[in-house]
Amino acid sequence: MTDFFLAWLTVLPGYVLPLLLASLGVVLSERAGVLNLCPEGFMAVGAMTGALICLAGQGPWLGVLGGTAAGLGLSAVFGLAVVVFRVEQTLAGLATVALGLGITGVLGRSHVQKPFDGVPRLSETSWGAELPRVLGQQTLMLPLALLLLLLVAWFLTRSAAGLRLRAVGEDPGAADVAGVDVQIVQLGAVLTSGAFGGLAGAYLSVASAHVWVEGMVAGRGWVVIALVIFARWRPLRCLAAALLFGGTEALMPRLQALGVDFPVYLGAMLPYVLTLAVLALTSTRRGARSGAPAALGLSYLRQDKH
Amino acid sequence: MHFPHPGPQEAPGRAPALLLRGIDKSFDGHRALDGAGFRLDWGEVHALVGENGAGKSTIMNVATAVYAADAGEVIVDGRDVPLRGPADAMAAGLGMVHQHFRLVGSFTVAENVALSLRGAGQKVSVAEAARLLAARAAELGFRIDPAARVDELSIAERQRAEILKVLLLGAGTLILDEPTAVLTADEAQALLTLVRQLARRGRAVVLITHKLREVAAYSDRITVMRQGRTVLDAAPAEGLAMDEVARLAVGEMPAAAPRIAARPGVPLLSIEGLSAHRGDGSRALDGLALELAEGEVLGIAGVGGNGQPELVDVLSGLRRPGGGTIRLGGADLLTASPAARRDAGLRVVPADRFDSAMAPGLSLAENLALTGVASGRFGGRWLVDRRKMRREAERLIADHEVRGGGPATPASLLSGGNAQKLLLAREVSDGARLLVAHSPSRGLDLRATRAVHGAIAEGVARGMACLLISEDLEEIMSLSTRVCVINNGRLSAPMPASEVTPERLGALLVGHA
Numbered sequence: 001m002t003d004f005f006l007a008w009l010t011v012l013p014g015y016v017l018p019l020l021l022a023s024l025g026v027v028l029s030e031r032a033g034v035l036n037l038c039p040e041g042f043m044a045v046g047a048m049t050g051a052l053i054c055l056a057g058q059g060p061w062l063g064v065l066g067g068t069a070a071g072l073g074l075s076a077v078f079g080l081a082v083v084v085f086r087v088e089q090t091l092a093g094l095a096t097v098a099l100g101l102g103i104t105g106v107l108g109r110s111h112v113q114k115p116f117d118g119v120p121r122l123s124e125t126s127w128g129a130e131l132p133r134v135l136g137q138q139t140l141m142l143p144l145a146l147l148l149l150l151l152v153a154w155f156l157t158r159s160a161a162g163l164r165l166r167a168v169g170e171d172p173g174a175a176d177v178a179g180v181d182v183q184i185v186q187l188g189a190v191l192t193s194g195a196f197g198g199l200a201g202a203y204l205s206v207a208s209a210h211v212w213v214e215g216m217v218a219g220r221g222w223v224v225i226a227l228v229i230f231a232r233w234r235p236l237r238c239l240a241a242a243l244l245f246g247g248t249e250a251l252m253p254r255l256q257a258l259g260v261d262f263p264v265y266l267g268a269m270l271p272y273v274l275t276l277a278v279l280a281l282t283s284t285r286r287g288a289r290s291g292a293p294a295a296l297g298l299s300y301l302r303q304d305k306h
Numbered sequence: 307m308h309f310p311h312p313g314p315q316e317a318p319g320r321a322p323a324l325l326l327r328g329i330d331k332s333f334d335g336h337r338a339l340d341g342a343g344f345r346l347d348w349g350e351v352h353a354l355v356g357e358n359g360a361g362k363s364t365i366m367n368v369a370t371a372v373y374a375a376d377a378g379e380v381i382v383d384g385r386d387v388p389l390r391g392p393a394d395a396m397a398a399g400l401g402m403v404h405q406h407f408r409l410v411g412s413f414t415v416a417e418n419v420a421l422s423l424r425g426a427g428q429k430v431s432v433a434e435a436a437r438l439l440a441a442r443a444a445e446l447g448f449r450i451d452p453a454a455r456v457d458e459l460s461i462a463e464r465q466r467a468e469i470l471k472v473l474l475l476g477a478g479t480l481i482l483d484e485p486t487a488v489l490t491a492d493e494a495q496a497l498l499t500l501v502r503q504l505a506r507r508g509r510a511v512v513l514i515t516h517k518l519r520e521v522a523a524y525s526d527r528i529t530v531m532r533q534g535r536t537v538l539d540a541a542p543a544e545g546l547a548m549d550e551v552a553r554l555a556v557g558e559m560p561a562a563a564p565r566i567a568a569r570p571g572v573p574l575l576s577i578e579g580l581s582a583h584r585g586d587g588s589r590a591l592d593g594l595a596l597e598l599a600e601g602e603v604l605g606i607a608g609v610g611g612n613g614q615p616e617l618v619d620v621l622s623g624l625r626r627p628g629g630g631t632i633r634l635g636g637a638d639l640l641t642a643s644p645a646a647r648r649d650a651g652l653r654v655v656p657a658d659r660f661d662s663a664m665a666p667g668l669s670l671a672e673n674l675a676l677t678g679v680a681s682g683r684f685g686g687r688w689l690v691d692r693r694k695m696r697r698e699a700e701r702l703i704a705d706h707e708v709r710g711g712g713p714a715t716p717a718s719l720l721s722g723g724n725a726q727k728l729l730l731a732r733e734v735s736d737g738a739r740l741l742v743a744h745s746p747s748r749g750l751d752l753r754a755t756r757a758v759h760g761a762i763a764e765g766v767a768r769g770m771a772c773l774l775i776s777e778d779l780e781e782i783m784s785l786s787t788r789v790c791v792i793n794n795g796r797l798s799a800p801m802p803a804s805e806v807t808p809e810r811l812g813a814l815l816v817g818h819a
Contacts, residue, residue, distance in 0.1 A: 010501050048347070062761065123416070153460075160420075160424050160429075162423070163421050163424070163432075164415060164421065164425070166410075167413065170410045170411065170412050170413065171408070171409070171410040172410055172413065173406075173408055174408040174410050174412070174418070175421070176391070176392055176393075177372075177392040177393070177402075177408040177422075178402075178408070178418075178421045178422035178425040178426075179392075179393035179394075179396065179397075179422065179424075179425025179426055179427075180393075180421070180425050229524075242449050294412065296412065302372065302391065302392075
């Protein structure tokens with residue numbers, strides 16, 4: 001039993017961290033009022049770009065950086081559409097996902113299934129050889145992700161820029177009158193969400209699988225959207241939700257290996273079922289708040305007559 | 307330049323706090339401001355008066371750069387600096403308190419103030435903002451909890467928070483848009499006293515209002531706007547005849563609807579033992595009963611929250627009644643669908659027209675046709691006849707003097723009065739046998755109120771019956787042929803309008819009769 005648990009714990013970060021990283025980006029974007037359905041696309045370009053850079057022999061860390069930049073680049077397209085041209089955010093988000101998946105299909109086709117050296121495990125470094133297996137199998141991405149989580153949580157609740165960002169997501173009119181440039185804040189939030197999504201994608205290929213295949217994001221981007229709703233737009237709750245969703249996902253292959261006959265699809269459904277339950281609870285219980293930013297999904301234009 | 311009316315406490319030689327000249331502004335082809343002007347001096351309280359849609363709020367939104375003017379100049383404190391947005395206006399010392407407060411609801415008062423101060427370039431923490439707030443509130447003689455969430459404050463408290471915010475931002479000029487509309491009489495008086503106090507200390511204050519009498523006593527000067535133009539420019543309030551000001555604001559006044567004579571015809575509506583519950587399970591209607599005949603207006607007065615919205619919802623078919631009977635001309639409507647009720651001649655004008663009567667995003671023509679499409683008035687089973695819709699809309703817009711848009715204008719762009727006129731035009735048309743009207747003139751100015759009442763009286767003269775549910779006693783008394791009072795979901799015995807006195811009604815309202 002202990003072995004089973006340790007084995008599960010060892011692989012856990014591989015399932016949890018991509019969800020966590022991408023969800024932090026979605027939280028930032030949506031707390032600024034921009035409905036963000038893009039993570040599947042951001043992660044796809046991030047994963048492919050990271051792998052391509054590694055295959056070109058530029059080293060894993062440059063791959064991680066490149067994947068992050070790719071997510072950022074794709075989010076610039078999304079940001080331009082929704083913030084500058086005020087395209088409906090749901091449609092723009094879905095189009096961005098399609099664009100991201102399309103790009104990876106076209107550019108990455110000839111690089112499928114080629115293994116490369118990804119981010120080294122701690123046990124492979126000169127100083128980490130003595131670490132216990134649970135830690136030794138991890139990469140530096142684990143502390144990095146946790147650091148980013150704390151940074152985002154601190155930013156939203158403690159920093160002045162975080163106050164402005166939340167004001168934009170709750171009431172862009174009030175923020176505008178208070179001297180906040182609504183469009184700049186939203187654009188910044190969207191770009192950051194792209195970077196987080198790209199980083200999450202790069203994690204999949206460069207830090208976890210060490211290979212790229214088309215479609216390797218495999219719906220994680222959609223889980224992220226449900227996860228953010230489940231976490232009610234709070235960064236620290238995102239960690240809890242990522243542990244729950246990722247932890248269950250990590251459990252599936254292990255249970256099967258033990259010979260337990262558990263339908264995989266039920267496990268894959270879990271994030272969505274739980275999210276629906278949270279939504280139903282918060283909308284029926286009086287006084288409960290879903291936590292959704294009040295102006296989520298609305299595009300703001302000062303000259304609107306109200 | 308010569309200005310004939312110096313302000314009472316004006317520092318000699320000082321440029322006006324705010325000067326607007328020749329302002330034009332159009333929205334989607336509709337001219338909201340047409341060469342309008344405004345002059346505000348330091349140390350004065352200045353009432354900006356006009357009807358709904360006269361352009362009062364619009365010109366002040368131009369002054370504070372919420373809207374960009376199509377033409378004209380804005381000079382703040384003698385400086386002709388272009389203002390590119392509300393933040394610029396704030397930096398120039400113009401603080402506007404909007405009708406819909408610009409506070410983030412899920413933030414605390416202190417967070418809101420910190421947000422604004424930081425936006426203005428001051429490095430202030432939330433804790434410091436809380437201290438500033440408490441100090442300024444104490445100075446002005448009222449209390450506010452800086453740590454309270456804004457959406458948990460009362461309207462009056464929110465307004466004070468907003469005024470404090472604007473003052474802390476260093477506003478020398480305070481512009482209040484319909485500040486008393488949402489306040490009780492006591493709260494309004496406290497606010498107006500506060501405003502006088504601020505003006506005495508050298509600030510300039512604009513009160514935008516259509517309730518002239520309420521603010522006249524507190525104002526030094528009055529500017530009147532009508533249909534986007536300034537028709538009375540900064541006249542001293544002292545010695546000004548208020549009737550004259552009202553005439554200027556309204557222009558030519560439609561006559562008040564003649565009193566409806568009580569000559570009831572055939573019994574039409576019969577309600578017995580009607581009960582209903584609110585969403586939280588409490589009892590809203592408790593064995594309510596009434597009889598109504600053709601050509602009659604039954605006024606249901608009452609303090610808000612005694613079951614009025616539930617009664618309207620039960621009648622329109624949006625709320626399931628707990629029990630009882632509703633018979634309209636012999637047909638049982640208790641559980642009938644809204645469509646069946648409409649077919650039976652039941653028409654409803656709800657208190658909030660955009661809640662369940664009109665769709666703000668649809669055009670006027672579409673809104674007018676909405677209720678007639680099902681019966682095939684605008685085409686067959688599958689298609690709609692757009693030309694017919696348009697012609698019908700043009701006719702109704704002309705007949706009912708709806709201003710501010712044509713058949714293709716979205717309904718959301720109409721002022722409240724015009725939207726209400728349009729809604730009545732639709733409901734009091736062919737086939738209407740019973741009109742249920744809930745506070746039909748709420749928030750409307752005198753001209754629109756008269757038009758709305760006129761439309762109801764016209765329908766009643768044709769034999770329609772009307773159930774008028776309103777908290778406005780003046781409205782009840784001017785339209786009803788019989789009056790009763792709703793109290794805790796029950797109706798008092800109706801009395802003929804001729805026997806109604808304010809005293810008797812007052813006793814019934816508080817439930818002591």
